[in-house]
Amino acid sequence: MSNTLTLIAASAADKRATGINVLQVGNDVDPRTLNLDGIERIELHFPKFTDGRAYSQAYLLRRRLGFKGDLRATGDVLVDEVLQMQRSGFSSAVLRADQNLAHAQAQLTRFASFYQGDASHPAPLFASPVAATSATPTPAGATA
Amino acid sequence: MYQYTDFDRQFIRNRAAQYRDQLQRNLRGELSDDEFRPLRLQNGWYVQRYAPMLRVAVPYGEISSRQLRVLARIAREFDQPSAEVYAAAVTTQARLGTTHLPVGYGHFTTRQNVQFNWIPLDKSADVMDLLATADLHGIQTSGNCIRNITSDALAGIAPDEAIDPRPYAEIMRQWSTLHPEFAFLPRKFKIAITGAQEDRAAIAWHDVGLRVLKNAAGEVGFKVLAGGGMGRTPVIATLIREFLPWNQVLNYLEAVVRVYNRFGRRDNLYKARIKILIKAEGQRFIDEVEAEFADILAHDGAAHAIPAAELARVSKHFHPPAQVEQEQSAMDSVATEVAPKDAAAYKRWLAQNVHAHKNPALRAVTLSFKRLGFAPGDATAEQLNAAADLADQFSAGEARVTHEQNLLLPWVRAADLPALWYAATALGVAKANIGLLTDMITCPGGDLCSLANARSIPLAEAITERYQDLDELFDIGPIDLHISGCMNSCGHHHTGHIGVLGVDKDGREWYQISLGGSDGSTLSGDAVPSKVIGPSFAASEVLDVVEALIDTYRTQRLAGENFITSVRRLGLEPFKAAANAVRHETREGGQVLHVHLDTANIATD
Numbered sequence: 096m097s098n099t100l101t102l103i104a105a106s107a108a109d110k111r112a113t114g115i116n117v118l119q120v121g122n123d124v125d126p127r128t129l130n131l132d133g134i135e136r137i138e139l140h141f142p143k144f145t146d147g148r149a150y151s152q153a154y155l156l157r158r159r160l161g162f163k164g165d166l167r168a169t170g171d172v173l174v175d176e177v178l179q180m181q182r183s184g185f186s187s188a189v190l191r192a193d194q195n196l197a198h199a200q201a202q203l204t205r206f207a208s209f210y211q212g213d214a215s216h217p218a219p220l221f222a223s224p225v226a227a228t229s230a231t232p233t234p235a236g237a238t239a
Numbered sequence: 240m241y242q243y244t245d246f247d248r249q250f251i252r253n254r255a256a257q258y259r260d261q262l263q264r265n266l267r268g269e270l271s272d273d274e275f276r277p278l279r280l281q282n283g284w285y286v287q288r289y290a291p292m293l294r295v296a297v298p299y300g301e302i303s304s305r306q307l308r309v310l311a312r313i314a315r316e317f318d319q320p321s322a323e324v325y326a327a328a329v330t331t332q333a334r335l336g337t338t339h340l341p342v343g344y345g346h347f348t349t350r351q352n353v354q355f356n357w358i359p360l361d362k363s364a365d366v367m368d369l370l371a372t373a374d375l376h377g378i379q380t381s382g383n384c385i386r387n388i389t390s391d392a393l394a395g396i397a398p399d400e401a402i403d404p405r406p407y408a409e410i411m412r413q414w415s416t417l418h419p420e421f422a423f424l425p426r427k428f429k430i431a432i433t434g435a436q437e438d439r440a441a442i443a444w445h446d447v448g449l450r451v452l453k454n455a456a457g458e459v460g461f462k463v464l465a466g467g468g469m470g471r472t473p474v475i476a477t478l479i480r481e482f483l484p485w486n487q488v489l490n491y492l493e494a495v496v497r498v499y500n501r502f503g504r505r506d507n508l509y510k511a512r513i514k515i516l517i518k519a520e521g522q523r524f525i526d527e528v529e530a531e532f533a534d535i536l537a538h539d540g541a542a543h544a545i546p547a548a549e550l551a552r553v554s555k556h557f558h559p560p561a562q563v564e565q566e567q568s569a570m571d572s573v574a575t576e577v578a579p580k581d582a583a584a585y586k587r588w589l590a591q592n593v594h595a596h597k598n599p600a601l602r603a604v605t606l607s608f609k610r611l612g613f614a615p616g617d618a619t620a621e622q623l624n625a626a627a628d629l630a631d632q633f634s635a636g637e638a639r640v641t642h643e644q645n646l647l648l649p650w651v652r653a654a655d656l657p658a659l660w661y662a663a664t665a666l667g668v669a670k671a672n673i674g675l676l677t678d679m680i681t682c683p684g685g686d687l688c689s690l691a692n693a694r695s696i697p698l699a700e701a702i703t704e705r706y707q708d709l710d711e712l713f714d715i716g717p718i719d720l721h722i723s724g725c726m727n728s729c730g731h732h733h734t735g736h737i738g739v740l741g742v743d744k745d746g747r748e749w750y751q752i753s754l755g756g757s758d759g760s761t762l763s764g765d766a767v768p769s770k771v772i773g774p775s776f777a778a779s780e781v782l783d784v785v786e787a788l789i790d791t792y793r794t795q796r797l798a799g800e801n802f803i804t805s806v807r808r809l810g811l812e813p814f815k816a817a818a819n820a821v822r823h824e825t826r827e828g829g830q831v832l833h834v835h836l837d838t839a840n841i842a843t844d
Contacts (some may be wrong), residue, residue, distance in 0.1 A: 102669075125501075145277055145383070147423025151500045154420050158539050175270075175278055177263060182419035197267070201260075206253050210413040211489075212542040219542060220246065220415070220548040224613075 098203045099215055100181035105192035108169075120149040126155045131162055139185070149182040150230035157184030157214040174199040177204075184214030240301045240637050241409050241556045243374040251376045254417075259283050260365035266361065280351040282382055283377020284363055288689045289328035291363065294380035294780045297372060297640050298459065299334045299390035299408040299432075304627035304636040310345050310353055311623035314365045317366050317750075318343050320357040335748075336469065337686050337697060344625055347608060347616040349680055349731055350429070350642040352380055353390050356687050360407035378416060383424045385415035385496065389431045391439040395557055395794030396603055396649050398595050402451040402459055404434040406554040407488065407696075410545060414489045421496050424502035426511035428496065429468075440642065441758040443467045443476045443766035444734065446513050447495060448615040451485065459485045465495060466517030466524075473768035474514040479525050485550070489543035494531035498524065560635035563601060575658035585660055587709060593656065602653055604633075604670040606646045607678065611703055614696045615681040616644030625666050633659045644680060649738050675712045676720055676789070677703050680731050682725030684741065685748070691724035693741025693748035693778070698722055701782045706758035715789055717762055718802040734758040736803045737788055738769040739781065749775040752784055756816055763803055772815045777824035787817040 115135045120126065121138065129197040131137075137156060150166065156162040168180045168188040177199045180188050190199055212219040261278050270278075279285075283294040287549030292785075295310065319342055320328070328340055346354040354552055358366055368728075370376055388408050395403040411430065415421070431440040432449040442448025448464035461483045467476030483491050499513045502520070517524045518636040530613055535541060577585045594603040606626060609615050618626065626646055630638045633655050634648035641647050663669035672678050679702065682688065683697025699722060706712055721735030725742075732738030738753040776784055789802075791814050796805045806814065 118713075144274070146505060147421070147500060148384075148505075150420045150423070151497050154497075155485075159534060164664050173274060175274070179419040179422055200268075202257075203443070205257050206250070206417075209419075210250075210416050211418055213419050217540065217542045221546065221552075222542070 096179070097128065098200075100177060101187040101202060102177060102187060102196055102199050103187060104196050105190055105191045105194075108189040122146065122152070124152070126152050126160060129160075131156075131160065134162075134164055136165040136167055137162065138167045138169050141168060141172055141176075144173045144176050146171075149181060153180070154214050157220040158217065161215040174202060178202045181214040182215060184207070240303060241298070241378045241405075241553075244790045247714060248371075248374065250416075251371045251374070254376060254378060255364070255367040255371045259369050262360075262592060277423070279360075279363070281379055281382035282367065284360070285381060286360070286689075288685075288687055288691075289331075289833055290324050290357045291360045291697070292578055292687070293363070293366065293377060294348070294357055295338075295353045295355075295375055295377050296380045296387045297352050297375075298412045299388055299394065299405055300392055300640045300642075301405070302353075302638050303373075304630040304638070305639065306373045306375055307627035307630065308625050308773065309369060310376060311620045311627065312359070312625060313355060313366055313369060314343050314345050314618075315620035317358045317362055317369075318345070318355045321359060322358075323411050324357075330526045332686055335685070335694065337694065340686065341617070344619045346614070346615050346683065347618065347640045347646065349642050349644060349729065350387060351392075351642060353388055354683075355638065356683070363649070370666070380424075381427075383426050383428075384422050385418065385424075385428045385430065387472040388412055388415070388439055388628075389429070389642065391433045391435055392620065392639045392647050393439060393594065393603055393649070394434065395559075396596050396598075396601070396799040397435045397439075399437055400435040400597070401453060402434040403554075403557055404432040404449075405557045407449075407451055407485065408432050408459075409553050409556070410549070411488065411492070412757055414492070414543065422683070424496070424500055425510075426508070426513075427506050428499070432494075437761055438759045441731075441734065441766070444469060444731075447475065447492065449488070454482050461485065461488055463491070466514040467766070468512050468514040468735050470512065471509050471726045472514065473728075474518060475766045475768075476514075477521075477525075479517075479528065486545040486547075487541075488534075489545060490535045490541055491528075491532050493543065494535055496693055498527045498531055498689060502527070505622070516583050524784075528591040557597065560637065560650055561650065562635050563598070568676065575655075575661060577657045579662070583690070584671070585657065588660055588669055589656065591671040591675065592673045593651075600653055602651045604648045604651045604656070604659060604663075605673045606607050606648065606663055606666075607670045607672055608668060609672055609678045609703070610667055610670050611700075611707065614683075615679055615699050617637050618646070622666065622668070624667070629659065629662055629666070632662070643673075643678060645678070671709060674717045676713060676715050676718050677706050679720040679722060680735070681722045682724050682730035684730075686722060688729075690727055691741060692726075692743035693724050693750060695722045695730055695739075695741065696726040697780070698739065698750070698781055702785055705782055705786070715793070716801045719756075719758070719763065720785070721756070721806065731758070732756070734763070734766070735769055735784065736763065738807065739785075742775050744775065748778050750778065750781050751775045752781070752788075752818060754788070754811055755803065757803070762801070770811060771813055772818055776780060776818075776822065780821055780824055783821040784818045787821050788814050791817040 117136045118134045119138045265275040275340040285292040341356045430447045431442045431445040433440040434451040444467045450462040463480035463722045464476035466480045469713035504510045592605045639647040675697040679693045681699040685691035720735045721731045722739040723730030723732040731738045734756045753769035753771045757763035
């Protein structure tokens with residue numbers, strides 16, 4: 096799938112972004128209660144990489160609320176979770192300091208597409224125009 | 240059964256490659272064990288008491304002969320610990336009294352998956368590649384995500400079925416696979432679906448239970464239950480939707496799981512399942528789900544509404560196999576007659592292990608993997624291969640893993656039953672005990688599992704040995720005996736007519752006995768957890784307790800009354816008294832379990 100997530104090394108993160116309007120949102124905040132007027136970047140925090148609440152928040156901000164600015168993942172952002180972040184609507188992610196940027200980059204293109212729709216590709220496989228859904232007889236090797 | 244598309248195949252190959260990369264980074268020290276753990280779990284890899292355990296997904300229990308043969312190969316070639324690992328396991332377990340630890344076998348689980356216990360972790364990526372050659376994987380068989388979806392082992396063939404649930408199960412399998420938003424839920428999330436009158440999938444015991452049915456207007460849809468579960472706090476699911484149109488099931492599930500992801504507790508592992516949230520919030524939970532569902536439809540474009548064409552495309556996979564549809568079948572009909580000396584045993588097998596079919600010319604046959612010398616649900620490499628041969632010869636190449644830890648052949652021609660009986664007998668899987676006392680559900684327990692407080696397999700073995708006489712088993716009649724080695728309830732002790740739960744007292748193995756549980760079947764009545772009959776018993780007492788409970792039933796039952804009905808009529812007291820009468824151990828009587836109770840790993844079950 097196309098790569099839409101900007102990965103940022105921890106050392107390069109503009110933590111004190113000046114001149115842009117940044118909103119930091121806690122994990123227990125309902126995004127629908129936020130005033131997004133003039134907000135250019137929203138930062139969603141991962142306290143632990145196994146705490147998945149920010150994925151749902153990101154999805155709501157992108158799809159439900161139509162937020163068009165930068166949606167940034169911060170905190171415990173690891174190589175093996177950046178693909179989920181991209182698919183949930185994040186546009187940038189600041190990797191934890193010890194993470195390898197090249198490894199993270201490689202994860203973003205590992206799958207050509209997925210079964211279910213997501214924040215960046217709302218249509219599921221079954222609704223996509225070239226649905227690769229033709230059955231082939233087993234064992235593998237037969238042509239579709 | 241479902242045939243993989245090119246997309247499906249490429250997808251699991253990519254997943255296997257992704258896993259190999261993660262494993263290699265872990266082995267190189269670039270990915271810490273803690274950070275690798277959720278990744279391996281979501282591919283089915285646990286690290287257990289002595290070795291890793293692999294759980295292979297068998298979506299809604301359907302498996303082909305070709306897949307069984309690949310599982311046999313994994314058992315033979317990979318389910319083999321190093322000499323060092325095996326020696327450590329044997330030595331430690333021998334101190335507890337376990338004299339034999341088999342290797343080289345697969346194990347059928349209550350959630351219709353297949354597990355292996357001895358594969359070294361450094362071979363795990365090779366195993367994923369091998370699985371992928373047969374359209375198999377371990378995706379989401381563990382971890383805090385949407386797990387393998389289970390169903391009725393008789394789905395698509397049961398005479399009491401209104402709607403075949405398998406196309407919906409497959410569509411939900413695809414939707415839930417690598418869902419980006421729901422990979423790190425507060426806790427695991429299990430869905431079960433049935434389309435039959437009889438609930439053979441224990442749907443009220445799941446995070447979401449679905450019953451596909453037709454409403455008064457003849458429209459197909461789902462009755463939706465949510466918030467059931469076992470574990471430390473057994474809860475029966477709540478009805479949250481009387482009727483959900485079939486094409487909205489993915490959108491609705493998205494709403495349920497999103498609300499759970501948002502509000503489910505993350506501060507306490509034991510209170511993190513959706514059952515706790517629903518219990519605490521009640522109607523508010525249902526209101527939140529309905530509001531979210533309405534927003535998905537109104538604001539998100541209802542992207543996952545299922546088109547009729549997609550249902551039709553998937554449903555085609557579940558048409559009965561061509562061989563069994565033809566009258567003069569291409570499947571060779573073996574005109575075997577049962578010899579007079581075998582007639583009685585054969586008749587019992589027909590009564591107990593052979594089930595009616597939607598197609599009157601066909602039968603479903605359960606192969607009993609509850610037999611002396613093997614733990615319940617265990618199958619060696621040779622037996623897996625032989626079962627694949629039986630599936631090819633008698634069942635159009637298809638088998639089902641059942642919730643009760645057996646294997647079922649769904650497409651057997653009535654005329655072939657004698658030949659199948661002889662073949663299954665030769666393989667040792669024709670014991671006519673399906674639904675009877677020795678057809679018990681048992682978790683791996685303290686011989687293999689790092690969570691267990693006590694061992695399960697030796698108890699199952701002792702009970703199997705004691706109740707070998709089929710006359711006696713038939714006299715006792717239908718009964719669900721369920722054994723769990725700890726509160727995680729993998730052996731479903733809460734739903735047992737007799738439930739056995741391993742508990743830890745001062746580092747020793749003890750067992751709590753409970754009575755009167757129900758999985759929600761007609762036999763067992765409305766789903767309800769069993770009730771503990773008193774202080775726990777020592778390992779050496781459990782067989783006597785089971786015997787005392789059975790004997791109490793046999794002396795006090797009314798004519799034709801089965802065990803669970805007697806328990807309901809008599810109440811717990813007479814059973815309690817009989818069980819207490821066999822106590823003889825002091826508190827020192829239990830076996831000391833060494834290096835057990837790895838509670839840090841508890842999130843993985």
